[in-house]
Structures are given as structure tokens and as C-alpha cells.
Amino acid sequence: MLEIIRLNPASSCTDYVMVELQGEVDCHSDKTTTARTIGTMCQAHQTADTLQLTIGHHQLTGKLVDLKKPLVVLQKVSDPHINYQAVGIIRRKYHFKTRPRAMISKPHS
Template sequence: MEIRVKCSCGDKCPEWAIVELQGVVEVQPQFQDRLQNLQIGHLCRPSSQEVYTFTVGYHELTGTKVPLKKPLLVLKKVKHPSVDAADSARAELEVIGIIRHKILFKTRPMALISNIPINLIMVITLIVSEPQPTVKGRAGAPDSILSTK
């Protein structure tokens, strides 16, 4: 089976980039069924620098643009109906972009929230003590002050 690769963009193929992260990006359960076009963060680059920042939730990563040893093509599979009954569908690959660089984030993320407000912190203190012996009070002293039950 022959698969043709065609490029209709000529020398002006759109430039794409690979974003390389260390670790795992986990999707929350409520978004499991909507992964396509899911926004996971913001990628920014100040125009005067070659440093990129990637913000995901309350974490910020800093990375740099690194050239690839060999460029990669981004392909889209296109099926064309065939007139030949033996070859029911003819497949073709169309070039939709080229990747020459990757943005590498190789450092650990920096937390954007360093001071957590007090109302968000819940401190539970559990004091476990052995039962205290009952102290007999003097005449005229209330039992609730001098004894523990």
C-alpha cells in the first residue's frame, strides 16, 4: 500500500514547537471526557528574552527554547474514496506543520502561593489523656472545680 505525503503550504509551513516537561500532568476527573482543546496553562515569553514561563494552576515553570537535531513533520491523515474495489480507501498524509524547536522546562516548578491564608488552614488537635484520679474536695468547695470525672 502506497501512502503519499503532500505539502500544500510550500516553504511557508506553520512552525510548531514541542513543550517538554519533567513529571506527569494529571487531568482532574471532571475533565476526563473533555481532553480535546483542554487548556492546561498559560505559556508566555517576554519579547526581550529567550526565557519562557509556563503557568499551570498555582505552579510556574521556567524554560528555554532548544533546537531539535532533526526537524519533525506534523501530519494529518486524509482518506479519499477510491474507484478500485480492491483498495476501498486511499490514504494520504498532508503536512500541516514543521517542528524545529522544543521548549524545555527542566527545573522543578515554583509555587506561586507561598503564604496560605489562616482561614484555609484547618488545625485539628487531638489530646488523648488517661483518666485522672478523682480528688476529694474540702467541705464547702464545689466538686466540679476540684474533681474530674
């Protein structure tokens, strides 16, 4: 069943930015934890639309792009009926489409 959910533009929805990676991120740590830090993100250049993501010994460079259609972030509300509340909107994403670059560092002396 398709249900149309109307959003009030004046509502207090948070703006989110999505991160899109090509491929798969394999985590070798404890699988029981739900929240994990997979890497470090930092601004690559003086422009705010380029970002570098470092995961282990690999570095990726991504660009900030606008989504063709915005996505809404919904939260399930525990009522007697199934209801969803809009808590955020995703209008942009950081797209990491290139292969990761291996970072090689000098051994400690």
C-alpha cells in the same frame, strides 16, 4: 513497513513549536473533554527564548532550544488509500526541565 515521505520545501507548511515537560500533568477536571487549558504561558524576561508556564499554583521556567532533527506534523487524508499530508514542521521546542516552583500568595482579606 517503512515509507519515505518527501516534502516539497515550497509547500505552505506552518511552523510549530513543541512544549516538552518532564513528568506528568494530572488533570482533575472532566475527562470527556478533548481540548483543555492546562496553564498560562508568558515571556519570562526580555529575551524571547525564555518562557514561564503557570499550572495551578506551580510555575516552571523553560528555554527555547533547536531540535537536532525537525519533526513533521502529518494529517491523515481520507482517500481510498491511506495518505498523509504534511501540514507543519517543528524545528524548535520549549524545554521545561527544572522542578516546578510553588507560588504562594497572600490570603484575601
